[in-house]
Each structure stands twice: as C-alpha cells, then as structure tokens.
Amino acid sequence: MAPPDAAAGSHPPAGTRTARDAVVIGAGPNGLVAANLLADAGWDVAVLEAQGEPGGAVRSDRGVHPDYVHDTFSAFYPLAAASPVLRDLGLERYGLRWSHAPAVVGHPLPDGRCAVLSRDVERTAASLARFSPADADAWYRLYDLWCRYGDDLVACLFTPFPPVRSGLRLAARARAAEGLRLARTLLLPARRFGEEHFAGEGGRLLIAGNALHADLGPESALGGGFGWLMSMLGQAHGFPVPVGGAGRLTQALVARLLDRGGELRCGHAVTEVLVRDGRAVSVRTADGMETPVRRAVLADVPAPLLYERLVGPEHLPPRLRADLSRFQWDFATVKVDWALSRPIPWTCEDAHGAGTVHVADGVDALTRFGGQLAMEQVPDVPFTVLGQMTTADPSRSPAGTESAWGYTHVPQRIRSDAGDDGITGAWDAREKDAIANRVEAGIERLAPGFRDAIEARRVLAPPDLERLDAALVGGAVNQGTTSLHQQLFFRPVPGDGRPRTPVRGLYLASATAHPGGGVHGAPGANAARAALRTPRLPRRRRRP
Incomplete structure (x- = not known):
C-alpha cells in the first residue's frame, strides 16, 4: 500500500516517499512561514516536525492548571505585530486575533515609582516626566526619530543582508551626518544610551530592561539600539498576544498551509539531509523513510545542528567548520509559570495594567546581573521579565485570577553560584x-x-526547554547571541547574512540566520524567497 501522501498510481521504492518540490525541516514559526510562501507559489511542500505537535517555541498548554492557559515558551509578540511577513499572510482569516494589556511594559521600583511604556505616547512621556520633567521631551524626540526612520529600519531588519532597497531609502532620508548619528545611536550600550537621552531613571530602565529581552546587558554594544527598537515597537504596536494562547498563532499558520495544499507531518524527526554532487536531494527521518526533493530543502534548524548533525562534514568547507566552532549561543533561560488565585498585588498601582513587568531594582542591578552571567555565575538576584497574561487576554484564566509567568537568564556553562544554594547546572528538582x-x-x-x-x-x-524544542539548545531562546559580533553579515558565521548554504538547494530558515530571534517569520521568508529562485532539478529516471 502506498504511503498516504503518495500520488495516486505511483509506486515509490520501499522506504521512499513521493518526491516533493520542497521539504521544510521543522514546524516552528519560521518553517511554517517558509512553507506557506512556497505553497503560495504552487510548490508541492511537506513540513517534517520532530515533536508531536507543531509550533516550535510558539505553543500553549494547560499543563500548570487545567483552568489556566500558559504559553509554553514565547508569549508577547511586538515583532510579529510589526512584521510585514506575517501581516501579508492574512492570518486573521484563519482565526488569529490579537489582544493587548492596558499598558505595554511596567518597571516598578521599591520606592513606589514605576516607568510605564504605553501605546499612548503622551502617557509614556508623562510617566517618564515623574522621574525628571525633561524626560517627557526626550521621549518625544526618540519617538520622532522612530516616526522618521522606523519603517525603513524594520524593512532592513526583515530582509536579507545587505538590505538594498530599504537601505537605500534609509540612506536617502538620513543624509550623511544624520545617518552617522543614527548609526552611532543604534550601536550605543543601553547604559550610555540612557545617560545621553534621559536625566531620570525611568527612561533608562525602559531601554536597559528591553535590551535584556535578548542577551544584551547595559554595557553591551548595540544594547541601546535594541532597547530603543523594542521600546518603539511597544510604543507603536504594543506587545500583543494571541487570544486564547500562543498556540493560536501556530494554528493559523498550519490552517493556512493546509488550505493551500501543503502537508504537515509531526513526530517525524529528520536525521539526515542527503547530498549528491554538492546538492541536497532528499531527507531521511528517524524511521528510515526518505523523501526526495525536486527543488529545495529549507531547514528551520539552528545552524550548528544543521551542519554538524544533518549534513556530513565532507560537504562543508573547512572554514565553515572552523567558524561554527566559535558560534556563540545566547544565555540559557529558566521559565516559571504560575496559576494565581488573584492578580499580582503590586504596591505600585501602575504595574497592575502592564502586560509585561520588569523586575529589577535599577540599571545598576541590571549591570550586576549581566556581570554575573558574564562570569558564568548563577545570579543571586535575578532580573525577571514577567508576563501578566490574563491582564493581556482575559480568556487565559477564570475571572479574578491571573495566568502569569516569569523568565530569567542563567549561564550556558555554570562555573559557580553567586547565591547560597549551590546551583551547579544539574537542574534537578532542588536546583x-x-x-x-x-x-x-x-x-x-x-x-x-x-x-x-x-x-x-x-x-x-x-534541559526542559531543549527537550520540548530541540532548537532551544541549552535553553538559548534566541538561537545565538544578539551581540554585534554575531549579527548582520556575521550571522551565523562571518560572511553570511543570507539564507544560502554551501550545499546547493539547502537553505537556512531558522533564527540562527539574519535577522535572528523573535517571532516575525523573516528567516523563513528569506529562505523561501531564495529557494523560489532555484531551478527545478531534472526528473531522474527510475531503474527497472
């Protein structure tokens, strides 16, 4: 009997499925975006996912408490809201709806003050003015900078590097001197950025706290630019959440793919990309089944795993193998989910309505936290990014309760514990x-x-995060550091920035490719567009 996805009347050899135009490895958001774009172009595409369900790090469950929905990994999606890639897919036609908390981000302090980022720019400015009257005007100036250049910056972010069209538009708008000042601003560490623009602590906290959504501490180059980008995305688009849980975003991507004739097979872990004459010609799964490809293989897989596990070293140039040995993962992550009987009783009133709350006593505390991570110490006083999910989406838990989570970072390799618990990285129940x-x-x-x-x-x-999603190596949720030395044409290795690989017909579609982590679909879209320019392989005659 032919496999269920074999064409009627065909008789593939035992252990071989019918050839596809493309196979996408991994059903994370990037893989699903890539598959949708290929299906839109009329390609016969199959997505193979190792886990029993699709979504990668965009999933939700009721595993904490049956009455509470928790997002298993990611939760708030400012990059998705700004992404032209996701917007053009029209996922609202497949059931996706967005919801917002009354405020975007709150950063309360022990003395009762709270910096608030709101979608209302006047409210944000008024919040910062309570720290220093001059900081309202400072925020308006930074927002004006975003209004002038934000669209082009986002376009540069979501296209392969170098971004020719959007880059030329940005250069035309920001002429020589002003363009250099903008570039300098984007490269500033978060601490320096805050000191140059704000007299009080409120604005500095928003920039530095948002920079640490990645692995950019207050003293890291690019941290100021990333913190400003995240703050402005929050100002312009908010930090929206899918109504009903993060998994609803995945469900919409899957429904759209199936509607266009694509196929999704979960529980099929790809173990090898087969290469012949320098070209990817098929993929093999753990059950020994082989799926030939006529045009392309797109891998929503971290680059080190793709090259070291799925493609043999004999197909890779020595320089790439050497560069991969220096690939740097971002910090590991620990995530705590809570089912709460009531909303969090913040002493600062402004924190109650924020979907995201940053928990740290100030910028100096963030620097101390970052320094301990750099020294491979488990921080004794963690910086926590906290989500109040029922505040953002009332469907997440019963009325009067709160579905909440918090995550913090720990070193990938633990040398010591800055606290008194002797945490070693065994990550047993005690730790x-x-x-x-x-x-x-x-x-x-x-x-x-x-x-x-x-x-x-x-x-x-x-280890739990990696077990639930193999792409989160060591709990690294951004698939590689956001630091400057591994961004743009340095991502994932020097000389890259585009989705092509040394193997013809094999494309990198994961967040290890430019522009990196976050749920926006750009790596998948870039890989799909590159694959669409690939000529079709000639049909091979089958021997009798």
Whole structure:
C-alpha cells in the first residue's frame, strides 16, 4: 500500500516517499512561514516536525492548571505585530486575533515609582516626566526619530543582508551626518544610551530592561539600539498576544498551509539531509523513510545542528567548520509559570495594567546581573521579565485570577553560584526550586502577598526547554547571541547574512540566520524567497 501522501498510481521504492518540490525541516514559526510562501507559489511542500505537535517555541498548554492557559515558551509578540511577513499572510482569516494589556511594559521600583511604556505616547512621556520633567521631551524626540526612520529600519531588519532597497531609502532620508548619528545611536550600550537621552531613571530602565529581552546587558554594544527598537515597537504596536494562547498563532499558520495544499507531518524527526554532487536531494527521518526533493530543502534548524548533525562534514568547507566552532549561543533561560488565585498585588498601582513587568531594582542591578552571567555565575538576584497574561487576554484564566509567568537568564556553562544554594547546572528538582524561589523573592519585594496567591507552579529549566524544542539548545531562546559580533553579515558565521548554504538547494530558515530571534517569520521568508529562485532539478529516471 502506498504511503498516504503518495500520488495516486505511483509506486515509490520501499522506504521512499513521493518526491516533493520542497521539504521544510521543522514546524516552528519560521518553517511554517517558509512553507506557506512556497505553497503560495504552487510548490508541492511537506513540513517534517520532530515533536508531536507543531509550533516550535510558539505553543500553549494547560499543563500548570487545567483552568489556566500558559504559553509554553514565547508569549508577547511586538515583532510579529510589526512584521510585514506575517501581516501579508492574512492570518486573521484563519482565526488569529490579537489582544493587548492596558499598558505595554511596567518597571516598578521599591520606592513606589514605576516607568510605564504605553501605546499612548503622551502617557509614556508623562510617566517618564515623574522621574525628571525633561524626560517627557526626550521621549518625544526618540519617538520622532522612530516616526522618521522606523519603517525603513524594520524593512532592513526583515530582509536579507545587505538590505538594498530599504537601505537605500534609509540612506536617502538620513543624509550623511544624520545617518552617522543614527548609526552611532543604534550601536550605543543601553547604559550610555540612557545617560545621553534621559536625566531620570525611568527612561533608562525602559531601554536597559528591553535590551535584556535578548542577551544584551547595559554595557553591551548595540544594547541601546535594541532597547530603543523594542521600546518603539511597544510604543507603536504594543506587545500583543494571541487570544486564547500562543498556540493560536501556530494554528493559523498550519490552517493556512493546509488550505493551500501543503502537508504537515509531526513526530517525524529528520536525521539526515542527503547530498549528491554538492546538492541536497532528499531527507531521511528517524524511521528510515526518505523523501526526495525536486527543488529545495529549507531547514528551520539552528545552524550548528544543521551542519554538524544533518549534513556530513565532507560537504562543508573547512572554514565553515572552523567558524561554527566559535558560534556563540545566547544565555540559557529558566521559565516559571504560575496559576494565581488573584492578580499580582503590586504596591505600585501602575504595574497592575502592564502586560509585561520588569523586575529589577535599577540599571545598576541590571549591570550586576549581566556581570554575573558574564562570569558564568548563577545570579543571586535575578532580573525577571514577567508576563501578566490574563491582564493581556482575559480568556487565559477564570475571572479574578491571573495566568502569569516569569523568565530569567542563567549561564550556558555554570562555573559557580553567586547565591547560597549551590546551583551547579544539574537542574534537578532542588536546583529548579532554588532558582524559582529567587525569582519569586524579587516579585514578593515589589508585591507582598504574591506567594500566597500561587495555586500551582511549573519550572522549566534549560534541559526542559531543549527537550520540548530541540532548537532551544541549552535553553538559548534566541538561537545565538544578539551581540554585534554575531549579527548582520556575521550571522551565523562571518560572511553570511543570507539564507544560502554551501550545499546547493539547502537553505537556512531558522533564527540562527539574519535577522535572528523573535517571532516575525523573516528567516523563513528569506529562505523561501531564495529557494523560489532555484531551478527545478531534472526528473531522474527510475531503474527497472
């Protein structure tokens, strides 16, 4: 009997499926975006996913408490809201709806003050003016900079490097001297950026805290530019969430793909990309099944895993293998989910309506946190990015309760513990409880009674995250550092910036490709567009 996806009347050899125009490895958001664009072009495309369900790091569940929806990995999507790639897919026709919290980001302090980022620019400016009256005008100036150049910057971000069209538009608008000033601003560390633009602490906290959504501490080059970008995305688009859970975004991508004739096969882990005469010609899965490809293989797989596990070293140039040995992952992540019997009792009123809350006592505390990570120490006082999901989307839990989560970073390789718990990186139950207790202690300082509201808790340490999604190597959620030395044409290795690989017909479609992490679909779209320019392989005659 022919496999269910074999064409009627065909008789493929045992262990071989019918040839496809393209096979996409991985059903994360980038893989699903790539598959949708290929299907739109009329290609016969199949997506193979190792996990039992699609989505990669865009999934949700009820594993903490049956009455509460929790996003297993990512949760807020400012890059998705700004992405022309996702916007052009029209996912609202497939059930996707977005929801917003009353405020975007809050950063409360122990003295009762709170910096608030709102979609209302006047409200944001008024919040920062409470730290220093001059900072309202400073925020308006930074927002004006975004209004002039933001669209072109986003276009540069979401296209292969170098971004020719959007880059030329940006250069035309920002003439020589002003363009150099803009470039300098974007390259500033977050601390220096804050000091140059704000007299008070509020604006500095928003920039530095948003920079640490990646792995850019206050002293890291590019941190100021990234923090400003995230802040302006929040100002212009908010940090929206899919109504009903992150998994609804994945469901919409899958429904659109199937509607266009694409195929998704979950529970099929690809173990090898077969290469013949320097070209990818098929993929093999763990069950021994082989799927030939007529045009392209697109890998929503981190570059080190793709090259080291799926493609044999004999197909790679020595320089690439050497560069991969220097590839740097971003910090590991620990995520704690809570089912709360009531909203978090912040002492600062402005924190109640924020979908995202940053928990740290100030920029100096963020520098201390970043320094401990750099020294491969588990921070004793974690910086926590906290999500109040029911505040952002009331469907996530019963009325009067809160579905919440918090994540913090730890080193990929732990040399020592800056705290008293002796965390080593074994990540057994004791160590997971220890790091979760530190996260909760930071929240409790700003919201006394928080712990009393916990009905249920789940702690996902780095090995748990990698087990649930193999692309999160060591708990690295951005698939590689956001630092300048591994961005643009340095991503994933020097000389890249485009999705092509040394193997003809094989394209890198994961967040290890430019422009990197975040749910925006750009790496998948870039890979799909490159593949669409690939000539079709000649049909091979089958021997009798």
